Amino acid sequence: MPVLARVIEAAGIATVVVTMMPVLAEKYRSSRVLAVEFPFGHSFGVAGDVGMQSRTLRSALDLVVSARAPEARVDVEEPWPGDPKEAYKSWQPSEPSPIVAHSIDAIRKARREAAAEEKGT
Numbered sequence: 001m002p003v004l005a006r007v008i009e010a011a012g013i014a015t016v017v018v019t020m021m022p023v024l025a026e027k028y029r030s031s032r033v034l035a036v037e038f039p040f041g042h043s044f045g046v047a048g049d050v051g052m053q054s055r056t057l058r059s060a061l062d063l064v065v066s067a068r069a070p071e072a073r074v075d076v077e078e079p080w081p082g083d084p085k086e087a088y089k090s091w092q093p094s095e096p097s098p099i100v101a102h103s104i105d106a107i108r109k110a111r112r113e114a115a116a117e118e119k120g121t
Contacts, residue, residue, distance in 0.1 A: 005030050016060040018043045022073060033073040034060045038080055039087040046081060 005015040009031050017025045020043070022035035036056065038045060045052030055078060063074050080087065096104065 003028055014064045016063050018056065018060055022075070026071065026073065029071055031070050031072070032063050032067050033071075034063055035073060035075040036078070037076070039084040042080075042087055045078070046087070049081075052078065052081075 005017050006029065008015050014031070016032040016034050017030040018034045018036060019025045020036055020038060020040060022033050025033045025035075034056075036043060036045075044056045056076060059074065059076055063072065066072075
């Protein structure tokens with residue numbers, strides 16, 4: 001998303017990247033970064049929690065107005081209510097996508113090969 005934000009910014013439209021990985025967004029030189037400590041899949045907060053989502057949105061809009069220099073970053077101080085690991089699991093599909101399944105198989109194969117090489121040496 002940071003790269004897309006740069007393209008949109010180049011067209012003269014202000015953007016804010018709301019992310020759980022602000023270092024990555026900064027690496028790609030996003031103009032405005034709103035860092036949240038929420039689980040993946042929940043960039044704006046808990047599903048159905050309109051108050052939390054509104055506060056996150058308000059923070060993003062405030063950043064558009066207040067950023068005085070390129071590559072501005074604001075860290076949201078809102079804690080995640082509950083266990084973040086549980087939230088991460090709850091939005092995962094029951095079956096992995098084809099690319100994820102392929103990647104898992106490739107990783108397992110590479111691990112088996114590395115283990116076999118270690119035993120052989």
